[in-house]
Amino acid sequence: SQPGEIVDVCEGLETALAVETATGLPVWPLVNAYLLEHFMPPPAVAAVRIWADKDRREGGQKAALALKKRLWEMGIKAQILLPWLPIPDGAKGVDWNDVLLERGPFGFSKQAEVYRAVR
Incomplete structure (x- = not known):
């Protein structure tokens, strides 16, 4: 990574591919909420965009918030992008x-201004 680089992360591979398809941004899939929460960016990273899952039990949101808090404490800017769709009845999340x-x-x-603002 280059000094001052912005890294985009998410939980799963499907989310990473969806974000990259829609925005052109390369996204690092971190496999699950635990690994997302404990992600450690390379030293040159200045900001992280967290493409979080919106889970009914809030596991994705809590992991994203914990990561954001830790990154800010390390002096790294972090922004959470949460899907705006409602969670359908019977679904675990979106x-x-x-x-x-x-x-x-x-x-x-709807997220365009947010992911531009981190730059």
């Missing part, structure tokens, strides 16, 4: 792949 499947790349337009 992620950015659900946004892409339901709304296509235009479903990410």
Whole structure:
């Protein structure tokens, strides 16, 4: 990574591919909420965008918040991007792949200002 680099992270591979498809941003999938929460960016990273899952039991949100707090304490800017879709009845949650499947790349337009602002 280059000094001052911004890194995008998420939980799963499908979310990473969805975000990259919709935004063109490369995203590092960290496999699960535990690994997301404990992610340690390379030394040159200045900011991290966290493409969080919105879970009914809030596991994804809590992991993202814990990571954001720890990064800010380390002097690294961090921003959480949470899917704006409601969680459907009977579903465990929604992620950015659900946004892409339901709304296509235009479903990410609400996040455009947020991911530009971190730069």
